[in-house]
Amino acid sequence: MARVLRHASGDKRFKILEAHIKKFQGRQDALIEVLHKAQELFGFLEDDLLLFVAYRLKLPPSRVYGVATFYHFFTLKPQGAHTCVVCLGTACYVKGSDRVLAAIEQAAKIRAGETTPDRQLSLLTARCIGACGIAPAVVYDGTVSPRQSPELALEQLKGWLPHAH
Amino acid sequence: MLIEDLLAIAEKERTSRKKTVLRCCMAAGCMSSGSEAVKAALVRAVQDAGLADQVEVQGVGCMRLCCQGPLVAADPAGALYQKVAPADAGALVQAGPDGAVGVQRADPEQPFFRKQVSIVLANSGQIDPERIEAYIAADGYRGLHTVLREMTPKDTVEALIKSGLRGRGGAGYPTGLKWATVAKTPGAQKYVVCNGDEGDPGAFMDRSVLESDPHSVLEGMAIAGYAVGASQGFVYVRAEYPLAIKRLQIAIRQAKQVGLLGSGIFESPFNFNIDIRIGAGAYVCGEETALMASIEGKRGAPRPRPPFPAESGLWNCPTLINNVETFANVAPIVRRGPEWFASIGTAKSKGTKVFALAGKIANTGLIEVAMGTPLRQIVEEMGGGAPDGGQIKAVQTGGPSGGCIPAHALDTPVDYESLRSLGSIMGSGGMIVMDETTRMPEVARFFIEFCMDESCGKCVPCRAGTAQMHRLLDKIVKREANARDLAKLEELCDLVAQTSLCGLGQNAPNPVLSTLRFFRPEYLELLQPEEGAAPEIAAAPR
Numbered sequence: 156m157a158r159v160l161r162h163a164s165g166d167k168r169f170k171i172l173e174a175h176i177k178k179f180q181g182r183q184d185a186l187i188e189v190l191h192k193a194q195e196l197f198g199f200l201e202d203d204l205l206l207f208v209a210y211r212l213k214l215p216p217s218r219v220y221g222v223a224t225f226y227h228f229f230t231l232k233p234q235g236a237h238t239c240v241v242c243l244g245t246a247c248y249v250k251g252s253d254r255v256l257a258a259i260e261q262a263a264k265i266r267a268g269e270t271t272p273d274r275q276l277s278l279l280t281a282r283c284i285g286a287c288g289i290a291p292a293v294v295y296d297g298t299v300s301p302r303q304s305p306e307l308a309l310e311q312l313k314g315w316l317p318h319a320h
Numbered sequence: 321m322l323i324e325d326l327l328a329i330a331e332k333e334r335t336s337r338k339k340t341v342l343r344c345c346m347a348a349g350c351m352s353s354g355s356e357a358v359k360a361a362l363v364r365a366v367q368d369a370g371l372a373d374q375v376e377v378q379g380v381g382c383m384r385l386c387c388q389g390p391l392v393a394a395d396p397a398g399a400l401y402q403k404v405a406p407a408d409a410g411a412l413v414q415a416g417p418d419g420a421v422g423v424q425r426a427d428p429e430q431p432f433f434r435k436q437v438s439i440v441l442a443n444s445g446q447i448d449p450e451r452i453e454a455y456i457a458a459d460g461y462r463g464l465h466t467v468l469r470e471m472t473p474k475d476t477v478e479a480l481i482k483s484g485l486r487g488r489g490g491a492g493y494p495t496g497l498k499w500a501t502v503a504k505t506p507g508a509q510k511y512v513v514c515n516g517d518e519g520d521p522g523a524f525m526d527r528s529v530l531e532s533d534p535h536s537v538l539e540g541m542a543i544a545g546y547a548v549g550a551s552q553g554f555v556y557v558r559a560e561y562p563l564a565i566k567r568l569q570i571a572i573r574q575a576k577q578v579g580l581l582g583s584g585i586f587e588s589p590f591n592f593n594i595d596i597r598i599g600a601g602a603y604v605c606g607e608e609t610a611l612m613a614s615i616e617g618k619r620g621a622p623r624p625r626p627p628f629p630a631e632s633g634l635w636n637c638p639t640l641i642n643n644v645e646t647f648a649n650v651a652p653i654v655r656r657g658p659e660w661f662a663s664i665g666t667a668k669s670k671g672t673k674v675f676a677l678a679g680k681i682a683n684t685g686l687i688e689v690a691m692g693t694p695l696r697q698i699v700e701e702m703g704g705g706a707p708d709g710g711q712i713k714a715v716q717t718g719g720p721s722g723g724c725i726p727a728h729a730l731d732t733p734v735d736y737e738s739l740r741s742l743g744s745i746m747g748s749g750g751m752i753v754m755d756e757t758t759r760m761p762e763v764a765r766f767f768i769e770f771c772m773d774e775s776c777g778k779c780v781p782c783r784a785g786t787a788q789m790h791r792l793l794d795k796i797v798k799r800e801a802n803a804r805d806l807a808k809l810e811e812l813c814d815l816v817a818q819t820s821l822c823g824l825g826q827n828a829p830n831p832v833l834s835t836l837r838f839f840r841p842e843y844l845e846l847l848q849p850e851e852g853a854a855p856e857i858a859a860a861p862r
Contacts, residue, residue: 186617187600191559218618225619225776226600228559244521245716245752246678248766282603282770283521284560287678287750288349288386288685299352 168196169207176211183212186222190229199230227282235270235277237315240294241308244283251304252291256280258305263316276315321579321586323465326456329578333457338376341395342412344404345445347382347531348563349524349685354405355390361406362392365413375413378454381532383445384433386685388426393445394419402426431701432683437664439672440648441688444532449567452574455535461580463651464539467546468588471654476547477503480650483658484670489515489606489643490721490747490823492669492736498640501630502548505638510550512541513634513641515611516557516564519603520719521770523750525674526644528686530557530564533648534571538594540647542581543654545592548640553594556611559601568596603720603774607822608641610776621778622822643748645674665691669735679716679752682707689734696730699753710755714838718747720767720774721827723834724760743834745827760839761846765793767831771824782825785816789832796843802850806843810836 175192179185189212193204200223209219223229241247241256260266263276270277286292289301295311344350344359362377369375383391388402392412399419401412411420419425427433438444447454455461467476481496502510514537518526530537541553557565572594575581583591597615604610605620612634614620633639649671653661662670669691675698678684682704689698699705699715706712714724723744725732732738739746754763772786792809795801813829820826836843 184615184617187614188598188617191598191600221619222617226602228599228601245719245750245766246522246684248521249679249752249754249758249763281560282519282601282774283523285518285524285527286349286352287522287524287676287752289352289389290678290684292352299348301349301352 171196172207173211176208181212183214186212186214186219187226190219190223194229199233201231232270233274235274237275237296238277238279238294239296239308239312239315240279240281240284241267242281242284242286242290242292242294244281244285244287244290246287247283247291250290252293255291255293255303255305255308259308259312262309262312271316276312323469323586325578326461326465329453330457330459333453338374340375342375342377343380343383343393343395343445344377345381345383345389345391346379346449347528348561349382349386350389350391351563353389357406358390358392358404358409361409362412365409369410369413371413378448379450380447381444381449382441382528382686384436384441384686385426385683387683388424391426391445398428400426400428432685432687432704435693435697435702436688437672437690438688439652439661439664440529440536440645440674441532441686442652443536444528444686447533449532449534450570452535452571452578452580455533459655460535460651461539463654464542464546464580465586466654467543468586468590473503473547473549476543476654479654479658480547483653483661484665485646485649485653485661486669486736487643488645488649488673488748490718490745492746495642495646498630498642499544499547501628502550502638502640505631507549507638509552509635509637510548511634511637511639512545512548512550512553513611513615513629513639514541514553514555514644514647515606515608515641516555516561516644517599517606517611518558518561518644518748519606519774520721520748520750522676522678522716522752523719523748524676525686525749527561527564528676529644529648529674530561531567534564534568535575536648536651537568537644538571538575538581540642540650541594542585542592543650544640544642544647546590548638550640551591551593553592554597554615554634555594556597556599556605556615558599560599565596565598572596602776603770604776604822604824607824610822611641612639619776621776622824624821645749666733666735668737673734673746673749675734675749675751677703677751677753680706680710680712680755680758681753691735692733694731694733695725698734698751699730703753706753706755710757712753713756713758714754714760716744716752716754716763716831717750718745718827718830719750720770721745721823721830722747723830724754724763724838725834726838729838743830743837745830759797760835760842761793761797764832764835765790765797768793768828771828775824775828779819779821779825781816781819782821782828785812785820785825786828788812789816789829793832796846799846799848801846802848804850806847 209216293303392401408423485495486492610620610622629639674688777783
């Protein structure tokens with residue numbers, strides 16, 4: 156544990172995280188809220204970070220790991236500089252989001268859930284982002300874009316891809 | 321806070337309103353079509369034209385016709401504009417009595433709008449969801465005042481029972497009965513939980529309610545807290561809905577500031593606080609016992625019921641769980657009386673239901689209709705039918721737990737029982753229209769893949785059963801299956817439905833069963849003769 160705390164001492168982000176934990180008075184039921192904050196600060200949840208959270212909330216590391224791996228929203232691997240989330244909800248599906256995803260996979264040469272080797276782009280899928288009225292929807296770096304086609308998606312991804320068309 | 325203070329806020333809000341109000345939709349759908357830029361351009365145009373004392377620009381919640389966004393409405397003329405661009409701002413601000421020139425008009429009298437009955441969405445698109453004053457001016461928090469000052473908790477529960485309101489999250493359990501159970505369960509600490517984990521793909525009603533009128537949900541929760549004797553509430557919202565979370569945070573802060581949440585509300589002994597809990601992308605957390613586990617910071621795995629949450633819920637305390645839309649119905653029921661509410665709808669399904677229309681349909685967006693409205697009226701009249709002259713083949717309701725209703729059954733009224741008799745469910749209210757290009761076995765595979773991925777893994781029928789069902793459906797879609805496989809699939813459907821622990825597994829076979837029931841020839845067409853079939857592969861996928 157000493158290693159984790161030493162690790163923590165030099166990084167301001169851990170201070171912010173600690174303040175957040177204090178906001179919840181260190182309550183163990185705030186674990187998911189704390190993990191949200193941790194991922195927001197660090198981009199992903201690496202082992203040291205999970206250990207730190209476990210230590211501060213006085214929870215067994217197994218419990219923290221169990222929760223972090225249960226929920227899709229948490230990622231234990233570093234993400235690319237840009238993220239592209241293709242919604243595969245039913246409305247997007249019947250309007251052809253599978254074709255949009257296939258086009259992106261082909262252009263980026265990665266499968267959904269992967270990151271390009273140059274760490275520029277992470278390609279993710281979502282179960283439904285509730286943007287059904289403007290389907291098919293794709294989220295580029297947090298911004299929802301309506302009515303996407305394979306062409307529109309590739310246009311958007313220009314510059315994020317190693318060998319852009 | 322006293323009633324006089326509330327009325328004063330409402331009065332001030334009403335009198336300070338400018339002559340012309342331009343309402344710009346700031347819900348997630350229109351925002352992703354660029355409504356933020358439109359609003360900024362409108363604000364600038366008002367200043368440039370020197371009309372700041374006559375025209376005000378308001379960001380409001382969902383105006384429902386999402387496919388035509390960004391939407392802007394002009395009061396008091398009532399004109400509605402669609403596909404508005406920032407360049408249109410000047411024309412909108414300087415519009416004469418005949419409306420703005422050169423901006424696309426939407427007809428507010430078209431069936432999509434005219435046939436709606438608004439209770440839950442009454443404020444949606446009308447008021448600024450980020451200002452509590454706007455909600456108060458629309459009679460907000462009057463219902464809470466009524467119950468606290470004029471009604472006993474028992475009266476409040478009675479009123480809910482009399483209204484006939486049933487849960488809007490899917491199963492349709494009578495809300496009043498649920499409240500009564502929690503109210504009579506002894507316990508020093510009780511909780512009220514709002515289920516905003518709207519995970520069904522194709523459903524975005526709860527998101528819109530939270531984004532457009534968050535205070536209506538808070539008020540409903542506070543009334544529920546008083547009725548059942550709880551002092552703490554939680555709203556559980558999906559992490560996928562950042563705007564809804566932000567607006568809820570603002571709403572809770574404002575309600576606390578003016579004393580409508582906190583201690584001694586309306587100078588009564590009633591205390592009530594609400595905290596937000598953010599989901600983390602697990603569909604199963606929409607199931608109430610899984611949701612409670614998640615609020616407690618654990619893996620969202622369901623547990624057997626009984627005990628029901630009403631008896632032993634959050635931290636083993638009596639807990640009332642209702643859906644967002646259910647809570648949004650509460651304040652109107654108190655304000656206008658249970659008799660009024662019960663006069664809307666059918667004998668067994670009272671009030672209205674909000675549906676999210678999406679898929680292969682001309683008008684996509686939100687509609688609120690009286691229970692019992694025929695599906696045909698919703699998809700053909702209001703929704704405008706399939707776009708580009710296509711033919712509607714089926715309507716999918718209830719998400720992965722629901723089923724596909726074939727075009728020939730469109731005259732079915734939407735209420736809990738009728739949809740169930742067709743092998744579907746009301747569900748939370750997603751309605752996805754499919755045309756003849758959609759192949760039903762692929763739809764079934766799509767939903768089973770969803771359930772397979774989202775199964776929490778706790779019980780075997782759901783964890784292994786959905787994986788095997790997916791394997792069989794995949795074989796069918798790839799034309800590698802024979803009649804024996806289909807028989808096995810049907811057997812598995814029965815097994816998974818009968819033996820799974822929670823609603824996710826119990827309802828997972830519904831999309832398969834309903835498409836088999838109404839579109840069986842599509843499956844049979846894909847089957848291979850038995851001797852020519854591919855050899856059986858025993859290993860599970862993944």
